[in-house]
Amino acid sequence: MQIEFVPLLERQRNLYRIPRGGDRFSAYLRLMLNEAQNEVRFPPLVALNPMAGDDVAVLIDALIDLDTEEVATRAAVEASSQHTELVRCFSMGLVVADDVGGGWTNRYASEFFLITGRGRSSPFQQSWIAGVLWSSEPATVRGVWETVQTAVHRTASIHRNGAAQTLRDYLSQEGDAMARAGCVAPTIDAEDLEYTRQLLTPELDETNPRTIMECLFGDEASRTLGFTPRGLSYRAGLALALHDARLMSSRRSQRSREQRMQRSITDRSEQTDCMPQSFGSGR
Known part of the structure; x- marks a missing residue:
């Protein structure tokens, strides 16, 4: 690219x-x-x-x-x-x-x-x-x-x-893009994250643009566009997407560190096994 x-x-x-x-x-x-x-x-x-x-x-x-x-x-x-x-x-x-x-x-x-x-x-x-x-x-x-x-x-x-089709697709696409960019916002607290997840889960396969916008941007956007408020905070769906993407990235990084550590331990073990043995000069 x-x-x-x-x-x-x-x-x-x-x-x-x-x-x-x-x-x-x-x-x-x-x-x-x-x-x-x-x-x-x-x-x-x-x-x-x-x-x-x-x-x-x-x-x-x-x-x-x-x-x-x-x-x-x-x-x-x-x-x-x-x-x-x-x-x-x-x-x-x-x-x-x-x-x-x-x-x-x-x-x-x-x-x-x-x-x-x-x-x-x-x-x-x-x-x-x-x-x-x-x-x-x-x-x-x-x-x-x-x-x-x-x-x-x-x-x-x-x-x-x-191109993204469903709400699930948009959450994945935007969460990954924001996380890769190092974005720290939008954010909502832990209780709101769980509440938002519960509200959005039944809509994950929805393809209606109106529904997707309501879920991504929250009630403020819904009101300005004449849509139906769902009880969602400002940019709640995007905040959830960013949170999940950052969490997934952190887990991948942790697994990568663990794999590198395991390879390092294995390499040292193999090197030790290949070293010539030293014997004392017994009488």
Whole structure:
């Protein structure tokens, strides 16, 4: 798996330097579409709000000041190096999605679109990975690192295993991607984890997108989307997925350490057996 990182933050910042109105929207269309106007030039930019306010411009400035595209490049290279079996080349870029400034973006619907890996119609669009940052969150190096690595691991999983179909598939895919990326959130306490597990277990083979979104994102998402709350905490399903994936990774690491220790003991034993015996000079 190889990734070419494409800087996109400055392009977004230049767009927001144009006052909101027709001129900015025209510039947005020129940025988004190729000359033939039949293909998106930079697929990650589909997530941006062309009429976003100054808060998004300020956030992009902060991301540029932190040199986050250099951070993102290193994160992408490190994550992709774990998937050498995947013989594919991708392009990747960062985009700031506006989940604060109005009705352009519903974060939960947008996130679900990302984790499905669907909706990219052309091979060109399928060759891109979007590192989506959110206007409701501050600019941090860690946030960019986790976002990029999660997106890369998710993409590798989709190409290796196929697109997730059931809630069980999504929990496995997202838990593994977040754990590999070193994510520490979302989290819920032990009692809530068990409660969430009980609620989600009967739904594990469900394929209805609405049900899956309710289970992954919790009641806050359900309310914003007009769905039915299930009594789930914020991102409860994703928190459970991350917890289980980290636990599984820890167990694999423990088994690996035990196997290495056993091999070491066996090797030393074999070396001892092969040593020449020393006999005293008896009289």
